Amino acid sequence: MKVESLKKVYSMKGKKEFIAVNDVSFAVNKGEIFGLLGPNGAGKTSTIKCICGLLQYDAGEVLVKGHSMQRSRTKGLNHISAVLEGNRNIYWRMTVEENLEFFAGINGIASGKTKQRRDYLLKQFQLEEQRNVVVNNLSRGMKQKVAIVISLITDKSIILLDEPTLGLDVGMSQDLRQLLRTIAKEEGKTILLSTHDMKVVEETCDRLVIINQGKTVAHDTVENLMKLTNQHNYRIQMKDCIPAEIKQKIKQITVKFNEQKNDSSFTYQITIHNPNDLFEIMNLLKISNVELISLERTNYDLEEVFMNLVKGVEKNEISS
Amino acid sequence: MKYLHSFWAVTKREWIELRRYSFNSLVGLALYIGMFAALFSGAKYIGQNNYALNDSLEGFLISYALWFMAMAAFSDTANSIIDEARKGTLEQLYMTEIPFVWLLISKNMISTIIFSSLFFIIVQFQMLITGIQLHVDIISIFVILFIGLFSLYGIGLIMAGLGLLFKRIQNLLGASQFIIVGVMIVSPTDIPLVKLLPFVHARELIMSIMRRGISMFQFSLYDWLTLFLNSSFYIIVGVVLYKLAEKEAFKRGMLGQY
Structure with a gap:
């Protein structure tokens, strides 16, 4: 699946046009879980809907197995199923089983042919007991599971998942993340999920694209992206202020050097290129005769990486 | 074969909803019959044993039952699309390789069977209440209804298209009830152009079957052609206008909003 220079513009009545997606490109490989990350209103849902063929785009192209979702949408839909807007896309007045039969049916698959797959999926998602329960009577998390099972029945x-963990409690969200990994691994499905939950991306995705205000902010593997800002960051807490000449020498070694005065101590946030530089810094601190309280490595999690990137865009520090 | 499976899936869903919410449907039916009984008693009291009135009461009885049918058919398409958009399921229906219009036509065919059954039940009750005997040639009536109702589904599609784009159209749907009353009353004998309105010719044919005991095999080629052309015209116009609205909804991303 390829998204090439995608652009979606909404015409606003009496107002300026709103560019929801602006020149976004990425490709998702077979069997991969790909994350589409961004804050609310970043353009994630618009991108997903363009891929589904539910939204007409203004420029660029979306290719699903080589089929343009603008020109040959029906052919592309042969390969795509989606869960959009949480769990709104299912019939709440019908039971879990009835929903599964219905969605398989409207995709042209006979009820009898999906029996085995229904059983398998309901077992996999631990929904066997809820099989004959009307969806309306299920918890939010269960409804979400049902929506995902429906997307898999055909x-x-x-599989496109728009905010699959939205509104779920911690336990259910973790459960779902585990399930998504299992599906991708066992069934070889290609999954594109949009979310603003960094935990989901960190734990499930192989690669991701971060978008903000419709533009690509970053596009890389989760691992690389974390490395990007996870240079060697350390927090050093000292009893007193380091003498100026020592401070000057440390500054020459570090990439970043920040000093902060606390009530009864001084905190130094440093970033170095090479972890071996730390030996030199420690020697300098030793000769400064200032008492060392603590030294710790500070690692960013993806959330901080994401916040830094998004902040960067707002300050025009990072361009697409 | 795929189309057949999707038709069956839609049939099953309609049946599930009808069965699960049968109490609601029964209350609606009882209210319609109750209202008819009240109207009929009033009319009878005013007219006493006037023969001309008795004659027009037959027409009233059929028109009332047909009005119920027409209302249901007309609002069924519009309401179901608007309801699917509101619930968020409309987008899922657009995510299949089977065209949405086929799913809609499938639903309309099932609805016709359901509405026709309700029509026959209402007519039976009405005959019981009034003592008026009509010719209930089930096959002839069903065939005419099956063809004729598609003209109203066409109008329903236009409304649904408006609903997709402009959202709150309940007032328009409400007002259209009165337009349908008009369609049920106006006679093509007085104003021939009225025959061009949706369902008017179907209504005239059903009147002939029920009042004069004419079978569908006795209708002229002109009658059949008028019936087919009328329904085809309105359903085609409905589909075309709905498609235009759908295109705009795709552009604005309004398929899942209400």
Whole structure:
């Protein structure tokens, strides 16, 4: 699945046009879990809907197995199923089983042919007991699971999930993340999920694209992205202020040097290129005769990486 | 074969909803019959044993039952699309390789069977209440209804298209009830152009079957052609206008909003 220079503009009545997606490009490989990350209103849902063929785009192209979702939408839909807007896309007045039969049916698959797959998916998602329960009577998390099972019933190769963990409690969200990993691994499905939950991306995705205000902020593997800002960061807490000449020498070694005065101590936030530089810094601190309280490595999690990137865009520090 | 499976899936869903919410449907039916009984008693009291009135009461009885049918058919398409958009399921229906219009036509065919059954039940009750005997040629009536109702589904599609784009159209749907009353009353004998309105010719044919005991095999080629052309015209116009609205909704991303 390829998204090339995608652009979506909404015409606003009496107002300026609103560019929801601006020149976004990425490709998702077979069997990969790909994250589309961004804050609320970043353009994630618009991107997903363009991929589904539910939203007409103004420029660029979306190709699903080589089929343009603008020109040959029906052919592209042979390979895609989606869960959009949480769990609104299912019939709440019907039971879990009835929903599964219905969605398989409207995709042209006979009820009898999906029996085995229904059983398998309900077991996999621990929904066997809820099989004959009307969806309306299920918890939010269960409804979300049902929506995902429905997207899998037709056994299409690409699954699009728009905010799959939205509104779920911690336990259910973790449960779902585990399930998504299992599906991608066991069934070889290609999954594109949009979320603003960094935990989901960190734990499930292989690669991701971060978008903000419709533009690509970052596009890389989760691992690389974390490395990007995870240079060697240390927090050093000293009893007193380091003498000026020592401070000057440390500054020459470090990439970043920040001093902060606390009530009864001084905190130094430093970033170095090479971890071996730390030996030199420690020697300098030793000769400064200032008492060392603590030294710790500070690692960013993806949330901080994301916040830094998004902040960067707002300050025009990072361009797409 | 795929189309058949999707038709069956839609049939099953309609049946599930009808069965699960049968109490609601029964209350609606009882209210319609109760209202008819009240109207009929009033009319009878005013007219006493006037023969001309008795004659027009037959027409009133059929028109009332047909009005119920027409209302249901007309609002069924519009309401169901608007309801699917509100619930968020409309987008899922657009995510299949089977065209949405086919799913809609499938639903309309099932609805016709349901509405026709309700029509026959209402007519039976009405005959019981009034003592008026009509010719209930089930097959002839059903065939005419099956073809004729598609003209109203066409109008329903236009409304649904408006609903997709402008959202709150309940007032328009409400007002259209009175337009349908008009369609049920106006006679093509007085104003021939009225025959061009949706469902008017179907209504005239059903009147002939029920009042004069004419079978569908006795209708002229002109009658059949008028019936087919009328329904085809309105359903085609409905589909075309709905498609235009749908295109705009795709552009504005309004398929999942209400």
